[in-house]
Amino acid sequence: MTPTNRPGFGCPAQGATRREHTPFLLAFAALALALGLSAPLFAQDGDARFTHIERRDGLSQNTVYSIIQDRNGFMWFGTENGLNRYDGYSFTVFNPVADDAASISHNTILMQLEDRQGVIWIGTLNGGLNRYDPHNGKFSNYRHAADRRDSLSNDIVGAIHEDREGGLWIGTEGGLNRLDRASGKFTLYPLAATAAEDASERIHDICEDPAGGLWIGRFGGGITHLDPRSGRRVHYRHDPADPTSLSSDNTQSLLLDHKGTLWVCTDDGLNRLDRDSGRFTRVPILPPGTGAGRREQVFTMAEDRSGGLWFGFAGGLAHRNARTGKMTVYRNNPLDAGSLGGDVVFSIYEDRSGILWVGTDTGGISQFNPNRKKFSHYRVVPGQRNGLGSSIVHCAWEDPDRVLWIGTRDGLDRLDRTTGSFSHFGYGAGQPGGLGQVNVRCLRGDRAGRLWLGTNGHGLQLFDRRSGKVTVFRHDPADPASISNDRVMAIAEDLDGALWLATYGGGVNRMEPNAGNGRFTRFQLDENDPGSLGDDMTRALLIDRTATLWVGTYGNGLDRFDRASGKFIHYRHNASDPASLNNDYIFCLHEDRNGVIWAGTLGGGLNRLDREKGVFRHYTVADGLASNLVLSILEDGTGNLWLTTGKGLSRFSPREKRFRNYDASDGIQGKEFFGGSAYAGPEGEFFIGGADGLNAFFPQDIVANTCVPPVHITSFKVLNKEVALAGPIWEAREIVIRPQDTLFSLEFAALDYTAPEKNRYAYKLEGLTRDWIETDARQRVASFSTLSPGKYVFRVRGTNSDGLWSDHEAALVIRVLPPWWRTGWFLSLLAIASALAAYEWNRTRIRRQARRVRTEQAMEELFDRCAVSPREREIARLLLKGRTNKEISEELFIELSTVKIHVHNVLRKLGVANRTQLLRLLQNLQVK
Numbered sequence: 064m065t066p067t068n069r070p071g072f073g074c075p076a077q078g079a080t081r082r083e084h085t086p087f088l089l090a091f092a093a094l095a096l097a098l099g100l101s102a103p104l105f106a107q108d109g110d111a112r113f114t115h116i117e118r119r120d121g122l123s124q125n126t127v128y129s130i131i132q133d134r135n136g137f138m139w140f141g142t143e144n145g146l147n148r149y150d151g152y153s154f155t156v157f158n159p160v161a162d163d164a165a166s167i168s169h170n171t172i173l174m175q176l177e178d179r180q181g182v183i184w185i186g187t188l189n190g191g192l193n194r195y196d197p198h199n200g201k202f203s204n205y206r207h208a209a210d211r212r213d214s215l216s217n218d219i220v221g222a223i224h225e226d227r228e229g230g231l232w233i234g235t236e237g238g239l240n241r242l243d244r245a246s247g248k249f250t251l252y253p254l255a256a257t258a259a260e261d262a263s264e265r266i267h268d269i270c271e272d273p274a275g276g277l278w279i280g281r282f283g284g285g286i287t288h289l290d291p292r293s294g295r296r297v298h299y300r301h302d303p304a305d306p307t308s309l310s311s312d313n314t315q316s317l318l319l320d321h322k323g324t325l326w327v328c329t330d331d332g333l334n335r336l337d338r339d340s341g342r343f344t345r346v347p348i349l350p351p352g353t354g355a356g357r358r359e360q361v362f363t364m365a366e367d368r369s370g371g372l373w374f375g376f377a378g379g380l381a382h383r384n385a386r387t388g389k390m391t392v393y394r395n396n397p398l399d400a401g402s403l404g405g406d407v408v409f410s411i412y413e414d415r416s417g418i419l420w421v422g423t424d425t426g427g428i429s430q431f432n433p434n435r436k437k438f439s440h441y442r443v444v445p446g447q448r449n450g451l452g453s454s455i456v457h458c459a460w461e462d463p464d465r466v467l468w469i470g471t472r473d474g475l476d477r478l479d480r481t482t483g484s485f486s487h488f489g490y491g492a493g494q495p496g497g498l499g500q501v502n503v504r505c506l507r508g509d510r511a512g513r514l515w516l517g518t519n520g521h522g523l524q525l526f527d528r529r530s531g532k533v534t535v536f537r538h539d540p541a542d543p544a545s546i547s548n549d550r551v552m553a554i555a556e557d558l559d560g561a562l563w564l565a566t567y568g569g570g571v572n573r574m575e576p577n578a579g580n581g582r583f584t585r586f587q588l589d590e591n592d593p594g595s596l597g598d599d600m601t602r603a604l605l606i607d608r609t610a611t612l613w614v615g616t617y618g619n620g621l622d623r624f625d626r627a628s629g630k631f632i633h634y635r636h637n638a639s640d641p642a643s644l645n646n647d648y649i650f651c652l653h654e655d656r657n658g659v660i661w662a663g664t665l666g667g668g669l670n671r672l673d674r675e676k677g678v679f680r681h682y683t684v685a686d687g688l689a690s691n692l693v694l695s696i697l698e699d700g701t702g703n704l705w706l707t708t709g710k711g712l713s714r715f716s717p718r719e720k721r722f723r724n725y726d727a728s729d730g731i732q733g734k735e736f737f738g739g740s741a742y743a744g745p746e747g748e749f750f751i752g753g754a755d756g757l758n759a760f761f762p763q764d765i766v767a768n769t770c771v772p773p774v775h776i777t778s779f780k781v782l783n784k785e786v787a788l789a790g791p792i793w794e795a796r797e798i799v800i801r802p803q804d805t806l807f808s809l810e811f812a813a814l815d816y817t818a819p820e821k822n823r824y825a826y827k828l829e830g831l832t833r834d835w836i837e838t839d840a841r842q843r844v845a846s847f848s849t850l851s852p853g854k855y856v857f858r859v860r861g862t863n864s865d866g867l868w869s870d871h872e873a874a875l876v877i878r879v880l881p882p883w884w885r886t887g888w889f890l891s892l893l894a895i896a897s898a899l900a901a902y903e904w905n906r907t908r909i910r911r912q913a914r915r916v917r918t919e920q921a922m923e924e925l926f927d928r929c930a931v932s933p934r935e936r937e938i939a940r941l942l943l944k945g946r947t948n949k950e951i952s953e954e955l956f957i958e959l960s961t962v963k964i965h966v967h968n969v970l971r972k973l974g975v976a977n978r979t980q981l982l983r984l985l986q987n988l989q990v991k
Contacts, residue, residue, distance in 0.1 A: 135773065172187055197794075221235070255284065361376040453474065465480050771867060774871055808846040826845050941954065
């Protein structure tokens with residue numbers, strides 16, 4: 064099925080485009096490759112650069128037949144070896160599992176569709192139809208059974224469509240089926256016009272028109288229009304004698320665009336149907352003449368949100384402009400990493416943010432973002448002669464004829480912006496009087512229209528733009544009026560028309576307006592003159608609105624030239640003064656619209672000079688700058704400063720004091736730029752040179768990514784092992800952490816695929832922390848250990864690639880269980896046991912007290928009966944407690960002999976029988 068991504072037309076947006084399959088797939092792919100290799104290489108359309116996702120990135124296999132995005136924002140890729148779910152960082156791969164009926168039935172995935180309930184239906188090669196329930200992560204399988212007429216008609220499923228009433232139509236290699244979801248039974252809808260056409264019941268695509276009619280693409284049977292209500296069928300077939308008929312009966316894919324036009328991909332070209340007349344127009348993909356005599360095997364197509372059509376064919380990817388109808392072809396170039404991943408395209412899908420995903424035969428997935436920042440890129444393209452002469456670009460200048468002159472490491476390039484053609488000067492060509500092998504470090508067009516080249520080692524050169532001849536000004540040790548050094552790093556022109564040159568080792572030179580005489584005035588360091596130039600190593604020049612000259616030196620700070628006195632005023636770094644220049648190595652200078660002077664330094668970032676107070680304010684990586692190495696500064700129409708740095712491009716708002724950084728993921732050439740390589744053209748276009756060519760852009764076209772991504776928790780691990788839940792973790796409301804789960808982690812992702820590595824995140828665990836913890840895409844995991852028992856809430860939110868925070872929060876309740884000895888049931892049992900023990904102890908104590916009272920009464924009665932005196936009773940009790948006569952004597956303070964007499968009297972009075980009774984009574988008392 065082929066999506067249009069427009070409500071009311073074609074197939075639903077969640078269906079994926081796809082390709083030819085079954086035994087024909089390999090044959091077509093082989094032929095396609097053969098044709099592709101012999102076909103001419105077509106130029107890319109402007110700067111359409113592709114990024115790639117392949118096996119090395121985690122994709123299970125590089126042949127991608129189908130692509131969809133589900134309602135949660137995850138991308139799904141059907142490959143020749145498994146179904147892949149992708150969150151922008153990692154893949155989850157579904158393959159068949161032996162003896163697991165809830166796993167997917169086959170490795171080769173031909174088709175996918177997400178229905179209105181969020182269920183994903185998967186068509187496989189020889190594995191029938193699969194139903195994936197996202198709530199429990201399980202698959203159900205529907206297969207062909209020869210003994211059942213209500214089973215799926217064939218196990219090769221290449222088309223799935225959900226109609227407006229929710230009916231599910233399945234196209235197989237054995238015909239068209241409609242599934243009754245409640246019973247799981249299928250109804251076969253024969254389409255062949257005659258019995259002889261039964262072999263053409265191989266359905267490769269299904270599409271629905273606004274009236275509810277189904278258009279069915281059959282491989283070998285052309286197209287059939289089916290009215291499901293009446294059962295009426297209309298067939299469209301190839302007629303060799305009729306050029307307005309379908310170009311081939313081998314239909315691959317169908318698309319109803321937003322205007323209601325039906326497009327048909329076949330193995331012999333692209334067709335457009337006029338539904339009123341029933342006639343087809345054959346639409347060539349390749350430019351006239353280049354495809355003559357070759358069959359254009361077109362496998363798939365999709366319509367983007369602008370109405371443009373994309374076609375995948377056996378020669379690459381083609382785009383048809385909705386307004387002009389122009390076809391542009393994108394091909395694989397093995398020498399160009401930004402080209403299409405492969406020349407056989409089986410699937411195309413536009414996601415909700417506008418990114419185009421392209422599935423190829425052997426090159427995995429190619430991703431193209433038309434909303435990517437509009438940085439044009441001029442570079443050396445291997446295999447193409449019309450490009451830059453060198454990848455190393457130091458400078459650029461646009462002349463009044465809209466010709467762009469580009470200085471490179473090896474020469475000078477001329478780009479005619481009207482025709483897009485390049486011419487090259489230098490590069491060792493060595494024509495007499497022409498530019499030789501030179502490293503052009505700076506360019507300057509003067510008010511007379513002459514072009515001046517500052518070179519690295521070949522002096523200053525005046526270049527005649529028409530003849531290509533040069534006049535060279537070199538250093539002559541014997542001539543003090545010659546240029547002081549042949550390494551010219553910057554050129555400026557003052558109000559008088561004089562040229563000022565910054566040289567690397569010879570200080571600053573001034574050439575008078577009548578430049579033909581080649582006479583230079585030198586301004587150099589004089590150790591004995593504090594008013595001389597601060598250093599002979601100079602890198603940057605600026606003549607401000609007051610005609611004041613500013614010089615950036617390489618190691619000795621910033622100098623301002625006072626013309627009246629002929630002296631230089633120095634601004635240098637002072638370690639004891641935080642308001643001084645913070646770095647003495649100056650790469651670039653700029654005066655903004657308010658007259659503020661800005662300096663880019665080697666390691667101090669961006670410095671702002673308050674001229675009235677003579678103090679500096681510094682902006683560094685701590686403030687958001689991409690790098691503390693600032694190489695060039697440009698100002699746009701809104702007052703923003705654009706800085707080339709050691710780590711990409713930074714845009715700085717002086718009013719808001721905020722930075723926005725751009726790198727290769729945004730479309731710029733990379734991170735490596737050169738000092739003074741930025742140039743603002745007369746129409747406001749910016750040019751920045753670097754190690755991989757030249758970027759050109761209009762600042763107002765670099766707009767923010769406004770697509771706000773959903774954020775999901777994507778993984779739950781305990782002790783670094785994934786935990787299987789009843790359903791996906793992003794649908795879970797609560798998880799339980801056991802006492803033995805001392806370490807657990809949660810992984811998360813914001814599903815913005817523009818530049819996932821630039822997405823940012825913030826999370827917190829309510830119940831543990833109050834503040835949000837910010838992190839980047841490299842650290843998308845929150846880990847926790849040994850939490851106290853209780854209830855917590857984990858919350859996470861994220862940004863898109865431009866730092867726009869999503870309002871959506873992913874939240875998950877985390878309940879940490881206590882150890883068994885701290886559980887409620889255990890504490891309750893412990894309390895009950897304690898209460899019972901206390902009760903039993905108290906009851907025993909009362910019993911003992913009662914028994915003691917009774918025993919003491921019985922003893923007193925015995926003593927009364929035997930006429931034992933009080934003193935004798937006291938001595939008897941002590942004696943029975945184990946006291947010796949001596950101890951009793953000492954305790955009662957009586958003579959030992961008296962004790963013995965009392966003891967003798969007690970024994971005599973009690974007699975033998977009463978002595979035994981007394982001992983029993985004393986035992987009951989348990990006297991200690």
